[in-house]
Amino acid sequence: MRVKLRHDKHMALYRHIAEEFRTRIAKGELPPGTRLPTVRALAREVGTTRLTIHNAYRELQTDGLIESVVGRGTFVSSQAQPTAQPSFGERLEPDSVLSDLHRLQHTRVLHNLALATADPALFPYEAFWACLEAFKPLAREVFGYGSVMGEPELRVSLSELLEQRGVRADPEEVLVTVGGLQGLALVCRALAEPGEEVLLEEPTYLGLLGILKQFRLKPLPVPLDAEGPRLEELEALLKRHRPRFYYTIPSYHNPTGLRFHEERLKRLLELGQTYGFTLVEDDTLGLLSYEKIPPTPLLALAQKMGLEDRVVHLASLSKALMPGLRIGYLVAPPVLLERFTALHNVSDITGPPPLLQRTAAQFIRQGGLKQHLRQVIPIYKKRRDVLLQALKRHMPEGVRWSHPEGGFSCWVSLPRLFSNLELHHQALAQGVAITPGEVFLVQADETMHFRLCFGAETSEGLEEGVKELAKLICLRVSHERA
Ligand SMILES: Cc1ncc(COP(=O)(O)O)c(C=O)c1O
Structure with a gap:
């Protein structure tokens, strides 16, 4: 053998x-x-x-x-049966797709380019575990209910982390949430009533679309170009609607990987001020920068312009560290923070388990996160390069893709050669998982899209995965021509 x-x-x-x-x-x-x-x-x-x-x-x-x-x-073993193709994308609703994506993590596909996640093989288990062990003598303390806003030690560490991103936030201004997703749910519940409208980028993070659906909020999509949201279209919407807030992912936007230009962000803040809406900045991918100079968060720009009361900044350690910690955090103006905390108290009592919060605080304080990022960023950057080179090498004419400068996602667009999910199912049959573009969109258009993620797949897997996908697309192109 x-x-x-x-x-x-x-x-x-x-x-x-x-x-x-x-x-x-x-x-x-x-x-x-x-x-x-x-x-x-x-x-x-x-x-x-x-x-x-x-x-x-x-x-x-x-x-x-x-x-x-x-x-x-x-x-x-007799129980080891060949893996049936995972049923995937039976429904294109965000909740169903999110659960499909997470199931894929535990399903054997040959090349998983579907999940925008860090690579578990690169998690800093050992160092984190060593920090965790140190809390054994404090077991009574760390297994009680924690504090509503989060463990004080973690809020101090997060405040320091935010400072490194250029954001001024005292520990008392930081609320710890269960992942970024809970922060988003709190914001949606606190800032809008069912039936009200919210602005977001098209495409956008599918988890947010799921929350909007759950709370019956209406999305108003703003198209993107290479520099960020298109402001003329945004202004046109603002003249006709009264959105409750604008959800934005300026630093390595999911699913496109784009970093929005600073001038656009400044104009966005000015529009927020003129039309009186809150900007909800999702900085979950901001720490994963492959550039020499990482992006300045929207909140940092707002603080320079004296417009910080317009911004809620939320993020998570899921991408930069480990998603299983379920540690997210947000910074908001005092009135809003009070509202978020009250809601959090009623529905969740506290955030993630105090043991994990205290361990994460210790890990960050002793430089573990910084060191981890120093190690993994060159690896992810290399995987990004491999993906882009593979796309260039194998994809036929007419296929375009974004050039992510951070995060884990690349957005691929092509003429509509396949019906909804058809490419996706064909790819799965070849052992390649991708995320269909429709799930990131409010209104699907004539162009077809899909997301490719490079965080959790090896260079070899990325190359092979793109090659298989390109074969399927080339085959369809030649059928169309015949
Ligand atoms: C832009 C963005 N925001 C929020 C989240 C949710 O993060 P968490 O896993 O911490 O809930 C994700 C996860 O993919 C994301 O991509």
Whole structure:
């Protein structure tokens, strides 16, 4: 049996080996009952130690994919069936797509370009765990209800983190939320009543579209160009509507990866002042910058212009650190902060578990986040480059894409060669997961779009994934021409 390894120096060798077997079992190439090579033989073939192979087999055994029979050897287990194609995108509603995306994380697809997430293989588990252990003597304290606004230590750390982004916010002005999503839900509930209108960019973060739907708020889409929201269209909307707020993702917008130009943001703030609406800035991806000079947040610009009362700034540690912490935070003018806190108190009592908040505070204070970002940003930047080069190499004429300078997303646009979800399903059948563009849009247009994410896939996976996608698109182009 030849074992082909995916090269990624950031993944331990035993995980490469386990991954290779997992993929082949999922594809049905190694049916139940197949005998695997002995540890000794495989170690020789791969050119590694027996311990490495033992570790790989142990991981597969834990996952129930293989089993050892004393005296006979190691076999693919009888429960290890080839993975059926995950049903995906049966409905194009945000809640259904979000749950499909998260399910994909636990489903074996060969190349997952669908999820805008950090790579779990790069999470700083060890250092974080060491911080967590230190709280054992304080167990009584950290397993009680925490404080409504968040653990004071974390609010201090977040205030310092915000300062590094150019935002002035005292710890008392920071509210800790359960991920960025809860911050968004609080803002929507506090700032608007069902039936009212809110402005947002087209396309926009699909989680926000889901929340608007849940609270029965009406989205008013503002088109984007390469520099940010198109202000003429925005002004035209403002003359006819009374939106409650404008939701914006200026720093590495999801799904396009765009960084909005500062002049646009200043004009946006002026429009907020003239027409009297709040700007809700989502800075969840702002720390993941691949540029020499990271973007200035909208709130920092507003503070320079004396317009900070117009801005709610919210963010999360999900992309820059680890999403399982569920730590988000927001900064708002005092009146709004009071309203958000009251709502938070009624519905949630507190934010994320105090243990995790205190650990995250300690981790940030001792420089863990800074160090982590220093390590992972060059890796994500390289993956971004690989994705862009692969698109350039393989995609046919007529396909366009954004050039993300940060974050995890790239937005691809092409003439409507496929019906809704058709490309998406065809790609899945080839083992490539992408996110269909429709789910980020309020009004789908004639152009077809999809999002490709490069955070959690290796360079090799990105190259292969784009190649498969391009094949499907080229095939359709040649059918159209025939
Ligand atoms: C722009 C944006 N805001 C908010 C979130 C939600 O973040 P969290 O996982 O912290 O709830 C995401 C997650 O993808 C996002 O992309």
